[in-house]
Amino acid sequence: MKVRFAPSPTGFLHIGGARTCLFNWLYARAKGGSFILRIEDTDQSRSKKEYLDEILFSLAWLGLDWDELHYQSQRFDVYRGIAKKLLEEGRAYLAEDGSGAVIFRMPQKTAEIDDMIHGRITFDTGLIKDQVLIKSDQSPTYNFACVVDDAAMGITHIIRGDDHISNTPKQVVLYEALGYSLPRFAHIPMILGAGGGRMSKRAGATAISEYRSMGFLSEALVNYLMLLGWSPGNNQEIISLKDAVAKFDICDANKTAATFDMNKLLWLNSQYIKTCGAGKLTELIVPFLKDRNLIADNNFDGKFTGNVLQLFTERAQTLGELADAMKPFFVKDVEFDVHAKEKFLAQDLSGAFGTLKDRFAGMSDFSAAEIERVFRQVAEELGLTTKQLIHPLRAALSGKTVGPGMFELIAVLGRERTVERMERAIQLYKHRPV
Numbered sequence: 001m002k003v004r005f006a007p008s009p010t011g012f013l014h015i016g017g018a019r020t021c022l023f024n025w026l027y028a029r030a031k032g033g034s035f036i037l038r039i040e041d042t043d044q045s046r047s048k049k050e051y052l053d054e055i056l057f058s059l060a061w062l063g064l065d066w067d068e069l070h071y072q073s074q075r076f077d078v079y080r081g082i083a084k085k086l087l088e089e090g091r092a093y094l095a096e097d098g099s100g101a102v103i104f105r106m107p108q109k110t111a112e113i114d115d116m117i118h119g120r121i122t123f124d125t126g127l128i129k130d131q132v133l134i135k136s137d138q139s140p141t142y143n144f145a146c147v148v149d150d151a152a153m154g155i156t157h158i159i160r161g162d163d164h165i166s167n168t169p170k171q172v173v174l175y176e177a178l179g180y181s182l183p184r185f186a187h188i189p190m191i192l193g194a195g196g197g198r199m200s201k202r203a204g205a206t207a208i209s210e211y212r213s214m215g216f217l218s219e220a221l222v223n224y225l226m227l228l229g230w231s232p233g234n235n236q237e238i239i240s241l242k243d244a245v246a247k248f249d250i251c252d253a254n255k256t257a258a259t260f261d262m263n264k265l266l267w268l269n270s271q272y273i274k275t276c277g278a279g280k281l282t283e284l285i286v287p288f289l290k291d292r293n294l295i296a297d298n299n300f301d302g303k304f305t306g307n308v309l310q311l312f313t314e315r316a317q318t319l320g321e322l323a324d325a326m327k328p329f330f331v332k333d334v335e336f337d338v339h340a341k342e343k344f345l346a347q348d349l350s351g352a353f354g355t356l357k358d359r360f361a362g363m364s365d366f367s368a369a370e371i372e373r374v375f376r377q378v379a380e381e382l383g384l385t386t387k388q389l390i391h392p393l394r395a396a397l398s399g400k401t402v403g404p405g406m407f408e409l410i411a412v413l414g415r416e417r418t419v420e421r422m423e424r425a426i427q428l429y430k431h432r433p434v
């Protein structure tokens with residue numbers, strides 16, 4: 001068997017297109033068939049190289065490899081040849097305006113398909129007007145080029161969004177007119193936005209490349225796309241592409257529309273971030289840190305980066321969020337959140353900070369456990385509760401009111417940076433507005 005994904009490079013690859021591609025790919029890999037990528041670039045004014053590049057890059061990034069790649073723009077002669085044959089047979093005619101457009105004479109009949117998802121669908125083609133096959137600029141229309149290619153390329157199953165159902169009868173009559181046998185059709189239900197309507201930009205209709213730059217892992221995104229209209233069963237939600245191949249069948253796709261749920265995608269991404277392993281995660285986070293000018297090209301402390309990463313791995317939902325959380329560890333001067341600044345300045349703790357800083361400076365084993373011991377000892381000596389000291393200290397060291405465990409944070413920050421930041425905090429207390 002052979003399937004195809006046929007994007008038009010007139011826009012970026014979005015969630016819907018990626019899901020269609022994934023279902024085709026999974027079906028081909030599950031059945032040992034082949035998967036064709038066909039670029040439907042017949043509209044030469046709307047097709048753009050930048051879209052094409054993004055589509056190819058995003059598919060590769062998602063791990064959806066193709067066995068053949070075709071461009072419709074290179075096949076205009078084929079379409080014109082077949083249109084000429086239909087003209088000669090009287091099944092098509094030339095437009096009366098002399099423009100050279102070729103028009104298909106729509107037969108009056110009942111066309112029928114046995115859809116793999118929706119079952120039997122019948123269409124009355126008498127309600128459809130004659131169809132243009134070749135436009136006046138000699139480029140083919142979508143329905144015509146699609147049928148010519150699906151037949152020429154030996155496509156056995158057409159899996160696409162059910163927004164194409166209205167095109168299906170126009171294609172069925174062309175198959176018959178050309179003497180080709182019909183492929184099987186599987187029209188997958190649309191993806192709705194959170195509000196129930198069409199997916200809008202706010203409700204997730206964003207280019208796959210944008211998800212990549214927000215810091216979604218390709219494995220998480222592909223896993224999420226699978227769940228938009230299919231389920232591996234047993235309430236399983238986390239599934240790799242490889243395991244999905246073993247279980248996938250297009251007949252099991254849902255009959256009703258799926259709803260895009262950003263929170264679910266974020267949750268899945270956080271699961272993949274947690275389990276992908278320190279080595280891979282470091283590799284993934286580096287471009288995000290570079291992008292934020294937090295580390296320089298090939299000149300950064302890998303061990304330190306890995307340690308900082310570990311502090312935030314548990315909670316991050318995206319790589320972007322992770323890199324933002326890591327920022328305080330890579331800047332010279334702490335930037336305070338408004339709340340952190342208030343909390344930090346509420347009480348003059350320069351004396352306590354001074355004592356604590358000196359003790360930290362004298363430590364040889366700068367581990368979280370040792371830091372905690374010293375910290376509690378100093379608080380007790382000074383008659384302060386740990387709370388009184390811990391929140392201002394967190395603000396002074398990270399600029400934030402929340403974050404990972406305080407003692408782990410200090411251990412990762414290291415003795416030198418900790419002492420330096422506390423010295424700066426003491427200066428800030430001295431200039432505190434009263």
Ligand code: GLU
Pocket residue numbers: 006007008040146159160164
């Ligand atoms: N180029 C069409 C699209 O992007 C392909 C539709 C089909 O799969 O037949 O919608």
